Amino acid sequence: MTPFDFFILSGLLFAVGLFGVIVRRNVISLFFSLELLLNSANVLLVAFSRLHGNLFGEVFVFFVLAVAAAEAAVGLAIVVALYRYRKSVNTEDFSTLRW
Amino acid sequence: MREVFFYLFAFLSVVFAVVSVTHRNVIKGGLSLLASFVALGAVYFTAGAEFIGIVQVIVYGGAIVVLYLFTLMTMDLKNFGKEPLRTISLAAGGAISLFLLFSILYAGYRFYGGSIPATVSGAKELALPLFYRFLLPFEVVSVLLLVATVGAVAVGRREE
Structure with a gap:
């Protein structure tokens, strides 16, 4: 269990999340991928907090959790409001603002 | 023993993450995302970050x-419709994510040696930096949560 193993885990989670953000068209699946991206950062923060011997990294994980909860609440409110107008959660139906 | 559980739960969390991103059914994707987060909480436990593991399971999973x-x-799941898979977005997503994976691994390769110390940080150890050194960010985060809750209610409200 070297620090490099945490790099592998974090990199794999980040790659999976980024793949989902690029490929998926469903807004809920996009939110799932965003949560994976946030979690991959958390893994490295925990690993380096352990490695350095102080707990500042774990405090930042705590803050990231709070921000993720706020993001989920606001994002889902926007998705529900959009669903009420368009009866769809596909991003290609929301392209009226695109240039 | 720590190593065995670390590799087991890390593998499980990556596998469930792949399922949650690629599955067509959104409900099954959400459930496998839950499994991935719980496995990640177990990974934090094996690293000794006990309180973070508990909070991960409660906040993310719960x-x-x-x-x-x-x-x-x-929502009505029947009119979600099919997502067309475009070759160009598949290729772009695969290429960009593989490039980022290898650049993260390249950046982390110098940490190849060494090992994570086997100390445990519970709620008591984490409270000291959280409530002394990071007290102001803690209060700001509480205001952020209040603002997000009020904003979510305001945005999601049905128009009269």
Whole structure:
């Protein structure tokens, strides 16, 4: 269990999340991928907090959790409001603002 | 023993993450995302970050994923429709994510040696930096949560 193993885990989670953000068209699946991206950062923060011997990294994980909860609440409110107008959660139906 | 559980739960969390991103059914994707987060909480336990592991399971598993699943219950899953898979977006997503994976691994290769110390940080150890050194950010985060809650209610309200 070297620090490099945490790099592998974090990199794999980040790659999976980024793949989902690029490929998926469903807004809920996009939110799932965003949560994976946030979690991959958390893994490295925990690993380096352990490695350095102080707990500042774990405090930042705590803050990231709070921000993720706020993001989920606001994002889902926007998705529900959009669903009420368009009866769809596909991003290609929301392209009226695109240039 | 720590190593065995670390590799087991890390493998499980990556596998469930892949399932949650690629599965066509959104409900099954959400459930496998829940499994991925719980496995990640176990990974934090094996690293000795005990309090973070507990908070990960409670907040991510108990609050955020459940919030997504409740929102999905208010929608009609039948008119979600098929997602067309475009070759160009598949290729772009695969190429960009593989490039980022290798650049993260390249940046982390110099940490190849060494090992994580086997200390445990529970709630008592974490409270000291959280409530002394990071007291102001803690209060700001509480204001952020209040603002997000009020904003979510204001945005999601039905127009009269």
